[in-house]
Amino acid sequence: MHAMQYRITLPADYDMGIVRRRVATRGHLLDDFPGLGLKAYLTRERGDDSPVNQYAPLYLWNAAEGMNAFLWGPGFQGIVDDFGRPVVEHWSGLCFADGPSAAAPARTAVRRTTRVPAEVSPGEAVAGAVAETERLAGLDGVVCAALAVDPRRWELMELTLWEHGDPAAAGERYRVLHVSAPGRAALRRGRHW
Incomplete structure (x- = not known):
């Protein structure tokens, strides 16, 4: 799994x-995109528990080929044409888990990033983060959770999609406008090593 996000901060x-x-x-255009596990179309609106207006889609890719086909193809070019070329953040997948509300539509997303301190063993930090992501995935209202x-x-990124609008998780909160998930079933469950 590969995670990818670009955050376009708007006036x-x-x-x-x-x-x-x-x-x-346009959201439905990726509903059958090869190599895509899922894409959550995320927004934050200034004054609505956010300091900024932001369009910030986040992707979980099953295959690097799918990610590359998107980035070098007409899909991403549409973003570039309309908003300029954003910085694309990218992470290697560590784990993915379905939650108790896996069949429900996601309405809210929480993205949390944490740095792995230099004095902490990378293996210990990742093991602890995987355990926390798996714990989060088991909470009532969780659709799915991913860690990369x-x-x-040395940055960990955790994404949790929630069925309801008031999740009990710390991090940046986003509204989910649409989820394209053609390859969600193929996303590897559990830890990725």
């Missing part, structure tokens, strides 16, 4: 209805 007075309409009319790492910056 404070930006009409977020433009993003909602974009997702409503950027070893260049």
Whole structure:
């Protein structure tokens, strides 16, 4: 599994209805994209428990080929054409788990990043983070949870999708506008090593 996200921060007075309409009319285009486990179309709106307006889709890829086909193809070019070329964050997958609400639509997402301190063994840090992600995945209302790492910056990224709008998890909260999940069933469950 490969995790990928780009966060497009928009002006404070930006009409977020433009993003909602974009997702409503184009979101389905990735509903059968080869190599895609899932894409959560995420937004944050200034004043709605967020300091910024942001469009921040997050992807879990089953295969690097699918990710590359998206990035070098017309899908990502549409983002570049409309918003400029954003920084694309990327992490190697560590674990994925379905939650008790796996069959429900996701309404809220929580993204949390943590640094692995230099004095902590990477293996110990990852083992602890995997255990925490698996614990989170078992909470009532969780659709699914994923954990990934950027070893260049020693950053862990945890994503939890929730059925309801008030999750009991710390991190950046996003509204989920749509989920494309053509390869969700193929995402490897449990730890990825």
